Structures are given as C-alpha cells and as structure tokens.
Amino acid sequence: MRAITINNYGGAENLELTELPMPERRPGQVLVKTLAAGVNFIDTYQRAGIANYQKPLPLTLGLEGAGEVIESDNKQLTPGDVVAWPFAPASYAEYVTIDETKVVKVPENISPEIAAASMLQGMTAHYLVNDTFKITENTAALVHAGAGGVGLLLIQMIKQLGGQVIATASADEKRQLAIQHGADHAIDYKDFDKQINELTDDLGVDVVYDGIGQATYMQSLASLKKRGLLALFGASSGPVPLFDLQMLNSMGSLFITRPTLADYISTKTELQSRADDVFKAITNGMKVNIHKTYDLADASAAHKDIESRETSGKLILKPASDSQ
Ligand code: NDP
Numbered sequence: 001m002r003a004i005t006i007n008n009y010g011g012a013e014n015l016e017l018t019e020l021p022m023p024e025r026r027p028g029q030v031l032v033k034t035l036a037a038g039v040n041f042i043d044t045y046q047r048a049g050i051a052n053y054q055k056p057l058p059l060t061l062g063l064e065g066a067g068e069v070i071e072s073d074n075k076q077l078t079p080g081d082v083v084a085w086p087f088a089p090a091s092y093a094e095y096v097t098i099d100e101t102k103v104v105k106v107p108e109n110i111s112p113e114i115a116a117a118s119m120l121q122g123m124t125a126h127y128l129v130n131d132t133f134k135i136t137e138n139t140a141a142l143v144h145a146g147a148g149g150v151g152l153l154l155i156q157m158i159k160q161l162g163g164q165v166i167a168t169a170s171a172d173e174k175r176q177l178a179i180q181h182g183a184d185h186a187i188d189y190k191d192f193d194k195q196i197n198e199l200t201d202d203l204g205v206d207v208v209y210d211g212i213g214q215a216t217y218m219q220s221l222a223s224l225k226k227r228g229l230l231a232l233f234g235a236s237s238g239p240v241p242l243f244d245l246q247m248l249n250s251m252g253s254l255f256i257t258r259p260t261l262a263d264y265i266s267t268k269t270e271l272q273s274r275a276d277d278v279f280k281a282i283t284n285g286m287k288v289n290i291h292k293t294y295d296l297a298d299a300s301a302a303h304k305d306i307e308s309r310e311t312s313g314k315l316i317l318k319p320a321s322d323s324q
Contacts, residue, residue, distance in 0.1 A: 001019070001020055001021075001022055001093060001094040001095050002017060002018070002019065002020075002093070002094050002296055002297070002319060003017075003018050003019075003020045003060045003090065003092060003093035003094065003296075004016065004017060004018070004060065004061050004062065004092035004093070004296060004299040004317075005018045005020070005058050005059060005060045005061070006047055006057065006058065006059050006061065007057055007058045008057065009047065009048055009049025009054070009057070010047070010048065010049075011047075011048075012044075012047070012300040012301075012303035012304045012307070013300060014047065014300075015047065015061065015299045015300040015303060017296070017297045017299075018060075020060070020093065022095055023090070023093075023095055023096065023097040024097070025071055025097045026097070027073060028073075028099060028100060028101075029097045029098060029099055029100060030069050030070075030071065030072040030074065030077055030083070030097070030098055030100050030103060031069070031070045031071040031072070031095060031096075031097050032065075032067040032068065032069055032070060032083060032095065032096050032097075032098060032103070033067050033068045033070050033094065033095055034065050034066075034067040034091065034093060034094055034095065034096055034319045035065075035066055035067045035068060035082070035112035035113075035116075035318070035319075036065060036066050036067070036112045036113045036115070036116035036117075036293075036316050036317070036318060037062050037064065037065040037091045037092050037093075037116060037296070037316065037317040037318075037319065038062075038063075038064035038065060038091075038116045038117060038119060038120060038121075038314065038315075038316060038317075039062075039294075039299075039302045039303070039306055039314075039315040039316065039317060040063065040064060040120050040121075040306075041234065041236055041306065042063065042120075043061050043062060043063065043092075043303070044303055044306060044307055046059065046061060047061060047303065055089075060089070060090035060092060060093055061090075061091075061092045061299070062089075062090060062091030062092030062093065062317075063086065063087050063088060063089060063091055063120070064085065064086050064087070064088075064091060064116060064119045064120045065084065065085060065088065065091040065096065065116050065119075066082060066083065066084035066085075066106060066112040066113070066115040066116040066119075067082070067083065067096065067112065068080060068081070068082055068083075069081045069082075069083055070095070072100065074100045076105075077100055077103070077105070081105055082105070082106040082112055082115070083098075083103040083104060083105055083106060084103065084104055084106050084112075084115040084116055084118075084119050084275070085098055085102055085103045085104070085119060086102075086119040086120050086123060086261060086265065086271075087102060087261075087262065088102060088103075092296065092299055092317060093296075093319065094296070094319040101268040101271075102271070104271060104272055104275040104276075106279070107279050107283070109283060110279055110282060110283070113290060113293065113316050113318075114282065114288050114290070115279075116314075116316060117149075117288050117290055117313075117314035117316060118153075118278050118279070118282060118288050119275070120261060121149040121150045121153055121314065122153055122278040122281075122282075122288070123261055123264070123265060123271075123274045123275065123278055124150050124233065124261050125150055125153035125154045125157050126157065126274050126277055126278055127259070127261065127264035127265075127274065128150075128154060128209055128231055128233060128259070129154065129157045129158055129161060129163075131264060132229075132231045132233075132257060132259050132264075133206070133207040133229050133231060135157075135158050135161040135162070135163040135207075136161065136162065136163065137161075137162035137163070138163075139158070139161075139162075139163035139164065139206045139207065140163065140164045140166070140200060140203075140205040140206050140207075140225075141154075141158050141163050141164065141165050141166070141205055141206065141207045141208070141209060142165075142166050142167075142168070142192075142196060142205045142207070142208040142209070142220070142223055143155055143158070143165055143166070143167045143168070143178075143183070143209045144167075144168045144208070144209065144210045144211060144212050144216055144220070145168065145169065145211055145212055145236065146165075146167025146168055146169050146174070146175075146178035146181075146183055146186060147167075147169045147173075147174035147175070147177045147178050147312045147313075148211070148236075148311075148312065148313075149289075149291075149311075149313050149314050150209075150211055150233075150234075151167065151169075151178070151211075152177070152178070152181045152287070152289050152312070152313060153286070153288070154209055155167055155178060155181045155182050155183050156181055156182055156281075156286050156287065157281070157286075158182075159182040160281070160286075164184050165182065165183045165184050165185075166183065166184065166185045166186075166187060166196060166199055166205065167179075167183040167185070167186045167187070168186070168187055168188065168189055168192055168216075169186060169188070170188065170189065170309065174186075174312060175187070175188070177289075177312055181287065185199055187199075189215075189216070191219075192216075192219055192223065193219040193220075193222040193223045196223040197223075203225055204223055204224045204225040204226075204228060204252075205223055205224060205225060205228060206224075206225055206228050206229070207224075207228060207229045207230075207231060208220040208221075208223055208224060208228070208229075208230050208231065209231050209233065210230060210231065210232050210233070210234075211233050211234030211235075211236055212234065212235070212236050212237045213232065213234060213235035213236065213237050213238060213239055213240050214235065214237045214238035214239060214240055214241070215237035215238070216237070217230065217232060217240045220232075221247070221248075221251050221254055221256070222251065224251070224252065224254055225252070226252040226253060226254075227252065227253050227254065227255070228252070228254055228255070229254070229255040229256070229257065230254065230255070230256045230257070231257055231259060232256060232257065232258050233258070233259055233260075243256075288313070288314065289312060289313030289314065290313055290314050290316060291305075291311045291312055291313040291314055291315055292305065292311070292315055292316070293315075293316045293317075293318055294315065294316070294317050294318070295317070295318060296317050296318065296319040298317075299317055302315045302317060
C-alpha cells in the first residue's frame with residue numbers, strides 16, 4: 001500500500017511516497033481503508049522533529065482521518081461502516097489499523113472528508129468553548145487566526161452559545177471570512193491589545209483562544225479582563241518561552257492554561273460524546289471549510305501550504321481508493 005514516510009527530520013521536501021506492507025490488525029483493532037486523511041500542524045512538528053513531538057524514524061506521518069472498516073471483531077463496527085479518528089499514528093496511508101476505542105462512527109449525512117476535517121479541529125473547538133472555558137451569553141472572546149481551521153469553528157461555536165467574538169487574521173480576505181462565519185469584529189494583529197481595549201470600553205475580553213503562541217501570547221494576556229483566561233492551545237508561530245508566573249498577578253490575577261485534545265477525549269465515552277456533538281452541529285448548519293484536497297502523493301505540497309500562512313480551513317489528503 002502507498003504511504004507517506006520520512007527517513008530524516010526536516011522540511012516538507014522530506015516527505016516521501018513509499019510502498020509499505022499492509023498493516024497487521026491485532027485483536028481489539030479495526031483495519032480501515034483510509035478515504036480522507038487530515039493534515040494538521042502537529043504533523044509538521046513531528047516531521048521537523050520538534051522536542052516533545054519527536055517519534056522514531058522511519059516514520060509514517062498522519063494522525064487524523066476517516067475511512068471504511070475492512071476488518072473488525074466488534075459487532076458494533078462492521079465492514080462497510082464509515083469511521084473517523086483524531087489520533088491514529090500512520091494515517092497518511094491507504095490502510096490504517098486503529099484501536100476500536102479510538103474511532104467513532106460517522107453519520108450517513110456526513111462525508112468522509114468533512115468527518116476527517118472535523119475530528120482534531122472540531123473537537124478542539126468544542127472542548128475549548130465548553131470545558132476549558134464555558135462560553136455563555138455574557139462572554140466576550142478573542143479568537144486568534146479566526147480564518148484558520150480551528151478558528152472558523154471556534155467562532156461559530158461561540159456564537160451558537162451566545163458569546164461575542166473578536167477575531168484576528170492577517171489579511172483582509174481572511175477577516176471577511178471570519179465575519180462571514182459569525183465574528184462580531186475582525187481585526188489585524190497590529191497592537192491588537194489596544195484594539196481590544198477600544199472595542200470593549202477598556203474592559204478586555206473574558207477569554208483569549210490563542211493557537212499562535214510565541215508571536216501573540218504577551219498581547220493576548222494584555223487583552224484580558226481581570227481574572228480572565230488565556231487558553232494557549234497551539235504554537236503556529238513557535239512555542240512560548242519560559243514564563244514568569246508573577247506576571248499573571250501584576251496583569252490582573254490572570255489564568256493561563258495549555259490544553260491538549262488528548263486530555264479532553266481520554267475515554268471512549270468522552271470521545272464519542274464530543275464527536276456526536278460536533279457531528280450534530282454540522283448537521284444543524286455549522287460550516288466546515290475544506291481549504292483544499294490533495295492526492296496522497298502531494299503530501300509535501302500540503303505541508304508547504306499549511307506552513308505558508310495562506311490557508312483557511314482544512315487540508316485533506318486522499319489516498320487512492322482501489323490499490324493495495
Ligand atoms: P490554522 O488553519 O489556524 O493555521 C494557522 C494560522 O495561524 C495561519 O493560517 C495564520 O493565520 C496563523 N499564524 C500566525 N502566525 C503564524 C506563523 N508564524 N506561521 C504559520 N501560521 C501563523 O491551523 P489549525 O486550525 O490546524 O491549528 C491552529 C493551532 O491549533 C495550531 O497551533 C495547532 O497546533 C493547534 N491545535 C491544538 C490542538 C490542541 O488540542 N491543543 C488541537 C488542534 C490544533 P493568520 O495569517 O490569519 O494569522
């Protein structure tokens with residue numbers, strides 16, 4: 001079967017289309033034919049060999065996807081069922097074996113592409129607005145990279161819960177997209193803490209959802225109300241350096257958290273209920289923006305694109321459907 005592997009850590013050019021043997025299914029696993037694999041920032045961190053994300057080489061990349069069950073011992077998951085998953089190593093491949101507790105069934109009205117696109121980004125947006133900080137009708141939130149994959153979903157979920165959203169984005173076109181997805185305001189990054197103060201009568205926001213990290217975290221803290229929360233959920237500009245906690249005191253008794261999806265779907269029950277909520281939101285009209293679909297062989301182009309800062313929404317790889 002075809003798969004995308006790396007033999008060295010480094011740039012997107014290191015991604016190679018390789019012929020690998022079919023994965024061997026163990027008891028308690030399902031064998032799935034991949035119909036769509038999601039491309040995520042975490043894949044680029046693994047490819048680059050960044051500390052905390054490094055995996056042994058050679059490595060087949062990819063974690064997220066959706067596909068058709070081929071073999072299973074589980075009566076609830078029969079051949080032909082379409083399932084999706086957020087975390088199955090080696091998902092950039094035509095076939096994947098996955099623990100049956102790590103997949104969810106996809107409703108018939110949702111395509112494999114949309115299902116793959118809504119696993120990591122959709123469930124991340126879901127836990128951020130429901131569990132990391134509960135959005136209510138009185139909440140004002142700042143969403144960075146509002147036209148990004150997580151950003152567009154965060155905006156829609158916050159509006160659905162009755163909150164106010166100010167989104168940041170680097171280009172006019174992206175700010176328009178954030179507004180089209182429901183943002184009340186969309187601003188650029190220049191002195192964004194000052195722009196937030198102007199938009200909130202000097203109060204600041206209750207919560208900042210910051211997946212950018214190094215380039216934004218200080219101004220994100222300065223954009224918060226007293227006792228506000230910085231949910232630092234990513235590092236698309238690089239990781240935040242060592243931080244003096246005393247600053248949280250002098251900036252207004254602030255809170256900071258560095259959450260990760262794995263801890264918000266740590267049981268099968270939680271994974272299933274979070275995925276069900278996301279699928280329900282999609283059925284009820286939440287838009288999942290697919291930026292572009294690539295052939296599996298073009299994975300390196302997808303990695304270059306996600307790192308280019310020019311994408312809006314999800315990048316999907318499609319393995320060929322009929323070869324082994
Ligand atoms: P996005 O589609 O949001 O793409 C990243 C965006 O970040 C860019 O489009 C860009 O938007 C902005 N950005 C700002 N500075 C940079 C930079 N230096 N390089 C690249 N992009 C930059 O990606 P995702 O929605 O897939 O992921 C967003 C973040 O969420 C990532 O950091 C990812 O790792 C993280 N994540 C975290 C999870 C968790 O559970 N903690 C789970 C899933 C994702 P603009 O040009 O408008 O600034």
